[in-house]
Amino acid sequence: MSYLALYRVHRPQRFEEVVGQDKIVKALQNALREDRLSHAYLFAGPRGTGKTSIAKIVAKAVNCESPKEGEPCNQCASCRDINNGTFMDVVEIDAASNRGIDEMRDLREKVRILPAQGKRKVYIIDEVHMLTTEAFNALLKTLEEPPSHVIFILATTEPQRIPATIKSRCQIYYFRRLTLEEIAGRLKKVSEAYGMDWEEDALYLVARRANGGLRDALSIMDQVYAYKGERITKQDVLDVLGVVDDVFLAHLLDAVLSRDMKRVIEMLGQALNEGKEAQQLARETVFYLRDLLLYKHLGDKADFYVVTGDNVHFLEEQKGKVDQDALLKALRIMMNSVERLKFSEGNRFLLEMAFLEMMDILSSSPGKLVEGEDEMTGDKKPASGKSKTPVKEKARDEGEKVLWQKILAGVKEKKIPTHALLSQGKFIGIKDDVIYIGFKKGYRFHKERMEERGNREILEEVLAKIFKKPLEIQFIFLDDDQYNDIMVKKAIEYFGEDVVQIRD
Template sequence: MTFLSKVVCARGGIMAQLALYRSLRPQRFDEVVGQEQTVRALRNAVQQGRVSHAYLFCGPRGTGKTSVAKILAKAVNCVEPVDGEPCNRCASCVDIASGSFMDVIEIDAASNRGIDEIRDLREKVRMMPAQGKTKVYIIDEVHMLTTEAFNALLKTLEEPPESVVFVLATTEPQRIPATILSRCQRYNFRRLSQTEILERLKTVAQTQGIESEEKALEVIARRATGSMRDGLSILDQCLAYGLSSITYQDVLNVLGLVDDRFLSEFFGSIMEGDAGLVLTYIDQAVAAGKEALQFVREVADYLRDMLVLKAVGPGAELSRVVGDETLLELGRQAESLDTGLILEVLKRVMQLAGELRFSESPRFIMEVTFLELAGLLGSRDKEKVSASSAIAPVKKDSARIKGKEKIASTKGTEVPWAKVLERVRSKKVTTYALLAEARCLGLKDGLVLVGFKKGFKFHRERMEQKENKDILSNALEETLKQKVEVQFVMLGDNPEDDPLVRKAIEMFGQEMVEIKD
């Protein structure tokens, strides 16, 4: 079987491709991703013979509502169910899976929303099942029914035949009349996490023989925004371009997206107020074929992630556009901006997206708006942090600095920081990037003090995480050939009053510490 399941069309034996989200639809309750509580309750109901006459499945699109409805239809009609699961081998299970089972009726309420269609349904409901044990009506987008149609459906839900089960699916439960809600068992389907979608995409790629970069699948998972169906559809779209192997750049090209590094650098030029560079980046995006509206939406998503990171901190689950490589820069940018200012910029970018939908000169409006934002951010009061205010314990003379190699020493104990960083880099590049702005302040009695300048709080918080801290500790111990403990501290505005200085003096003695202005 190739990576695209295929079916034979009725005419001329032409081979047509079946969409991945259809060919890979889950066939058992335990194959459904992310809806554990719902499928457990339904499986138990089937196993115990306590299936309700009406269910309401609520949740965002692509989260499994219709798939679970079909699994339930198989389970209640299966000849040999096992622990509430359909066997997927009997005639009923096979026919339901292929869509040829007469007693499973799917109705699209968006197209059949009137009272006449529901009256026809009421008449047919009274007929006994023709092929299986139970007739199952799956009404999708049920919120689209008219008021009269809902009233007609209510009559059927009040006194349904014993051999009928209704499954109503909707993305907008607030539009369902209370009289209908009160007669259904309600189950809420949640959006799937990026991790859940990514793991499913990896499994699909492996089982379908698709070679893919993990970073490419990560982008697809982010763009799926909680919908497994959307994730599989994007993967299908990439394959439709004739790509037997999928790279990160392939996904960006197919979806018309901007690289996250490009977004980071573009917003950095706005923060610096560099009008020429802002226009250069816009020109590059347009030259690469990126649509103005899509580009602006990407910038809005980037700002949204910045706002979340600013509010929640390093533990925030970011939504769509930021990968591991740009997370550090996003954190630095978030640290240097006030929450109110980020929110103000985000609102203006969202307003720009609305304006572009009706504009005949999208590039001109986009350029003007981003230049205005560059003027706003570029003129803000910036924190003045002097790189020369670093403090290092020394041997009565200052610390030796050779190029980028900083050696902090005290009483004959040297820490070759550059060598330590090289060891860190070989273990994990992202940890090395976190330490790029740090300085080693000394070693005494097995304690290594590492300082971060003001503005790099995000980096310090990430380094406090066990994995990153262990990597640095191991690199130090391998270099120094001794056991050490690492402590991270922040540099303040006034070195003499800084806790870091007091800590250094306490560790190394007053005569061993020199403050450089």
């Protein structure tokens, strides 16, 4: 027989084997024992939490030849056939690939036929939210007045997309995410059954990364087992998942807090050169900042996502160096970077810029890295003896920044890919109902895509809403020799040389 994935081998076959859904299991067992099953159920919850598994156990229980206290025996012919997928009266339908009205009309005709093998016909419709509106309407009448020999079990990860008319005809059970301890406990039993030797930290790392889904946890375990064999360490799991550990993240944040730009860039380069993805690094940083925020307020009672027990001392050292507002701003920066990195080719550059921006926010002692040198570009400052920006210029810069962020936010609401393109540009200014937006030469692709009709129209709509009038849009190239660019010269004439400049 061919190899079966761990999550298939260890799928619950009886109610007593289900992990974490005790209230749902008890309610269904009572209904089965007292023969008070409803004609339609809606199982809603995150992926990998037992929806389809419990649906199959219900199907076995109603067709079992010798059930006991609502549990199927798993020994009779009906139970064995359902386990093998050969039972004619239990029909599984994937709504993602059978989502049209024709399929639902066909189902409506077939439910009239009496069971061929068992006592009841059970239809399990997975990812039911994928059905079209017409298909839902075709299913509606059958759900309202089904034949007495039919039970419908609908499963979905997105209950908000199910029409109210469908929900009102079903008993709804909401499946919860499994706790860390519940997943780790099941993984430990599986590892013992296969003779695997897992470090405890490795098991808990897999449990955390499963995000409350036991199926995901078993899939990760299967993947690591195939890669490493029976003896598995925490580092093996990190290698397979392509993530960095909490010690690396702690040292990276230390470098950020101490404003050690060189160290930050070196550490990011090291991780990327080892094959880590920029988006994953940004996501891991989000998780670490989240753990730090919770630890700052909850202490040892915090439920950590990436930080392990042995490394809590890093959080203890760092919590006093940042305040809550700065931490929340840093979280927003990194979360936005995760989204932007999905659509950008300059992944390393964006990641570095996000960390440098976070450095300014989290640093407890703002200032220049080197006396007389610009922090972001490294350009020498004129020795004028005045280091502060004049009040008017600073106010103007702040106003432009707020306006640009408002424009970006409006575009993001309409279309995220367009926002990812536009966010690489720089707001230059507005003159005579023309808005000028500059792109460095390395972002030719972003400029050209923004000039396409669809993206331009989205930006025009946002601008018209903000300024209460239509604006013409001019996209300009900016480079180190910007004075050779005719369009930039024109912008300089309008706005002044101090406005049209390259800012990383």
